[in-house]
Amino acid sequence: MSSMSDPDHVREQYGTEDRLQTRRSVWRPTVDGLDPETEALRAIDRALVGDAHVLEVGCGTGVMAERIAALPGVTLVATDFSPRFVELTAARGVDARQADICYLPFDDASFDVVFAGWMLYHVRDLERALNEVRRVLRPGGTFVAVTNGNDHLADLRRAAGGRPEITQFSSETGESVLRRRFADVRRHDLETRAVFGDHASAQAYLDSTGDGLVLPEFEGEREYAGAVTVFEAR
Template sequence: MAKLSDGLYTVGQFAKKAGVTIRTLRFYDKINLLKPSTYNDLGYRLYNKEDFGRLQKILTLKFVGLSLEEIGDIMKYDINDKDFKKSLNIQKKIIEDKINHMHTVLKAIDETLLMVEGQEALNWDKFVKVINLINLDKKWIDQYKNASNLRARINIHEKFSTNKEGWMPWYFKQLNIPKNSKILELGCGDGSFWAKNINEVSKDWQIVMTDFSEGMLNDAKKNLKEWKHNFTFGVVDAQELPYEDESFDVVIANHMLYHLNDLDKALGEIKRVLKPNGIFYASTVGKNHMKEMRDIISCVDKDLLNMEGFTLTEKFQLDSGKDRLNKWFKNVEIYKYEDSLEVSEGYAIIDYIFSMPGNIESVFKGDKFSKLEEIIKGLIKDKNYIHITKDTGFFKSIK
């Protein structure tokens, strides 16, 4: 089949090679699901090889039963389409979740069929259970977004940090956890902290993993399922801990206290569940953390710095956290991790910005997104990377 000399396909060529109709491509363009890479001088749509990857993802997600609106939401949370390994892993996870969900619904229907066949009086609670299970299908998309955002924030640090030891291994080494300790982690996310340090985790520890997000907790279970350690899991609000007084030797809160609406209430709960002389570790960032990111955003639109993603950590930072902790604990000490980023790939910065709380991605439409890309490309061109300050550390407090 003939191909344009610069590696682009007309809409007819692209449709024929991909096995879809021209009408389908025009519709996907209209709803912003698959935009052409460019247009020729006459205004005709032109597609490139990378657009086959995007189309494949759309068709895969459609195959498992997602609506075009749901597919559009997922596509928005995967900015870097050139990373096809990442894209395929995401598709694999979504398909696995969909299959598991369908098996759960099928089991519930089988149980209801047995009830219908064996009883004259129907138990309508069984039908309600099936309805509720079907509705869960709508929740895991939001859970996926949360997990995808967390992964984007972790990835930039893993790939571009100048301190090659890594934050999580360094932080874990600083913990002074006695043998036979009972440990509570609040806001465990996907369990990366323990998975990355699993060889250092003592098998005599009892580790209670909690998060406010059920989706995050499910990811943590998957990440830790192969390890024969004493992990238990629970969906928990840190402001109302469902544990008895003086239950834990250690409580850990990694980069999560600034998410809480009532920080003092949570600190009171943490103190309550700690044993006498129990240790509380709380990691966070300082006011200079990722300041170059804010400089980039300011060049696009300084008013965007008032959004939640750029103000959230002010609730609990390295600069002010000690005063908050001193109200509840004794011997509060601060430890800082020396590091910075040298980011050579612009998409990683865009991924990170769009992963921040407050739905920041929705603001960057049209000209603002183009300006953001232009600024990042220009900065990388100067030095082949963008230097970004990191201001990270933790507090160690004693009850």
């Protein structure tokens, strides 16, 4: 298991936005033109019936929060552990609050939809986090979660002398984890593409992960495959 759910690592990673933005900037859609955030937004939209209360956990800089809040009839609360990310999300005009997914400051059954994008692999107590999601969702409500698979940038990590990153909530494990709490779990697997204009940008990506991987020099542009899954559970 990686250090991804180590609280010190998580605090250092997300105290400021630079590392997350370095990583987000390289991603391109699948060859079919699909991107995971748009697919997650579609899943959220499908789950909405009339006016709906939506909670985002681990909202980061608020890119998805702004898109979710723009869906018709949605009242959104976006939460993150990082005070800086709450500030950045609030600056987008979203109701943003600081909260740990393991201690959600909301009543039982107060949301129709909960969304978690690329964050469950960081949570120290995954079982407790998912119990909290289940608790704040109304019966029949929908949980949409996005995560990476073991093959995500595995070739880049190998080229830099590393190993694929195996996390606690991945494309491989997410379905069985969610089935313990949700009767109906669907998945949409996407092969995304990371495009690096040069060696420096690929190395900057690796540096942003804090894993100490060093990529041998190369000339020109390189592309590496990403493996992402959008889960829809109810």
